[in-house]
Amino acid sequence: MSQYIRNELEFLLMPLRRFVDVSREVAPSLxxxxxxxxxxxxxxxxxxxxxxxxxxxxxxxANTIRRT
Structure with a gap:
């Protein structure tokens, strides 16, 4: 799922020359x-x-990011 979203974001941001990276944080939970x-x-x-x-x-x- 993460790779799909990353690809979508990169496609939307291509005209703006923006780059996308994925960061993962692990936190304790119950x-x-x-x-x-x-x-x-x-x-x-x-x-x-x-x-x-x-x-x-x-x-x-995504639309907000594309307009900025």
């Missing part, structure tokens, strides 16, 4: 360990400009 996936979006100078959690990815978010 059931054991919980892995949270983030998509970090960089500008053309490789400065991080957005950090999206996998659950926050939706068309309104």
């Amino acid at each position: 059931d054991g360990l919980f892995e949270k996936v983030y998509f970090i979006i960089y500008d053309e100078l490789l400065n991080p400009v957005y950090k999206l959690s996998e659950g926050a990815y939706s068309m309104p978010v």
